[in-house]
Amino acid sequence: METFWNRQRELETLRAWSGQEPRFGVVHGRRRLGKTALLRHWLHGVAGCYVQATEGTPVAQRVAVAEDMRPVLPGFADVAYPSWRALLEALRRQWPEPAPVLVLDEFPYLVQSAPELPSILQSMVDAPDARRFPLVICGSSQRMMQGLVLDSAAPLYGRAQFLLRLEPMPVAEIRRALGLPDAVAAVEMYAAFGGVPRYWRLVREGQYSTAASALDGLVFSPGGVLHEEADRVLRDEQAAALERAVCELVGRGARRPSELAARLGVKETTLAKPLRHLADLGLVQRQAPYDFASGQPVAAGRRAFYRLADPFLAMWYACVRPYLSGLNMDAPSARRHARTAWSHQVAAVWEELCRQRWHRLEHGGIEWEPAGRYWVSREPSEGEWDVAAVSSDRRHVFLGECKWMRDVTRAKVEAAVRTIRQRPVPPLPGAPRVHLGVFLPRTDRLPAEIDGVVILDAERMLGEE
Structure with missing residues (x-):
């Protein structure tokens, strides 16, 4: 079973939903934040069926989904289903009573190969007997999930009884999760790996006692599991080339839109949309001077700048990207520069x-x-x-x-x-x-x-x- 760390508020949301008249819910958030662990932990306490979607052709995906129905419907996979509508209508007809919850994890994989699927689910969610087939969809591609349920033109818009977006874990939790000796060690570890449970698990499995040793083994080393992680994060989020370039420049110190535009050779107005997308994904954050009258940052003005919101990405772009060639050659000088940059990152x-x-x-x-x-x-x-x-x-x-x-x-x-x-x-x-x-x-x-x-x-x- 996956390591499950404290997600009590999220569990309460899921339990409250399943204890009423559940019909349709959505869980989304960046990859590696523990969505799957949360859903499986929740399903230990409620009747349900978990389906892990994978990339593939529609036919192969339907076969895999039908196979996953065996614990609830033993003979369901014995039939070949020519379409998603045929499979889902058969599921609804045969779904047992009292109705268990069906969880479709990595839902965007199914939509990539079958764009009609959200419209089919819309008709099921809107049906008078929708409570007989309670459904939760989950996905890690935030851009796609937001397009599926938050876009007013999307078939599933406005239909979810809950929209649960998983955020990174708080800093106080990392000390308990990794058994760190004090708050200083917790701040240093959080500055390296942020609130991402997947990274925490790697630290624990590697038995790293300090953030510095974990960075050496997992990030700075060319064979480290997280050595190229920043590229994977942006690829998972389907970041466009301009968005990736913005992330790198922000991570390396270019903070104002005018400076970003100058370095990229584009008009400043061109950056409004990619910066907004990156902020929606939780990858960058806009910061503006504090206003003592309102008790909030100034809403508008030229003094605002951007920073990387995720500590791991900020660390990677500040400590790894500038010295990547040397780190790949395992050069001692590159390792020293990365460690020096790391000390500034902690601050x-x-x-x-x-x-x-x-x-x-x-x-x-x-x-x-x-x-x-x-x-x-x-x-x-x-x-x-x-x-x-x-x-x-x-x-x-x-x-x-x-x-x-x-x-x-x-x-x-x-x-x-x-x-x-x-x-x-x-x-x-x-x-x-x-x-x-x-x-x-x-x-x-x-x-x-x-x-x-x-x-x-x-x-x-x-x-x-």
Whole structure:
């Protein structure tokens, strides 16, 4: 059985659906996030039949699906079905009572060879007796799945009783899943492999004790299982050539649309659609300066930039792609450069995690809005605060700086505190109380506050979900 890590909220959605009058549901998300493990774990508690579709001709696929029906309908595969409509209508007629759930995993494989299949399923889902044939479709090609169920022109649009999109696992879970010794190790491992259960399993099976050793064995090594993983991820998502080029440039530091357009030799307006597609797929993320009045990033403006949303892809493009030729030759210099780039990547992920998790802390007994990043000019380095947030009542503002250092000393922290206190506070609406903070990997033997600046560490930031 596949390794199954905590997906309690997703399980609750599936269990609630199957406990009512289930007809049709959809599960989708990037490959390797654990969709199959989730569905099989759920089916241990409900009556159901799981079908794993594969690529192939329509005839071969129908034969395979019919064979998978044997646990529910023993004689079903003894008949040859000339079309998908014939097979599905036969299934509906013979489906037992009480009705088990039919799960069609990797559904896009079937649609690729039989484009008529969504329309056939539409007629079944719309039928008055649809509850006699409860169906869940699942797929890893987000672009195709979104086109099948989210496009208003698609036959299955608006018919799903639930649309469950699996997201990467949270950082707090990686510590429990891999038995990591502390929050620092969890941040480093998450910066390398993100929230992807498949990668976690490879780390565990390889018995890697640190993120650095796991990267050496799985990614930097030319024989590593994940050495070319970024290319596979984009291929799975059917990314067009321009989208792949955008991902690479963003991963290597080109962040603004104007800079991307200049490097690609295209008009900036040409990038609007590929950037939107990549954002919809969860591969890139638009970031804009934090607005203290609304408590959200600025909706529009020229100061926005893009970053790779997935830590593994960001690591791969920053640490592997620039040195790929040398890594393929197993050159020691290339390995050293990759490791150096990796140290910068950890700092970037730590900063993003601090923003993501700040509002969970309720620091000072205050309810905080989700945090963002503040900067003044088109370059985030000018007038920047790594973590900026307002309280729900707008009476408090938090401004913080993130530091990732292996050797945390009192002298270094006091220097960081002095820098923070000298930095000008942005213009703020009203007269809120300003709280200052610094985020560090560890705070051993340090006070909770120095000169009015709160000291926060990875243990507190990761906490419990």
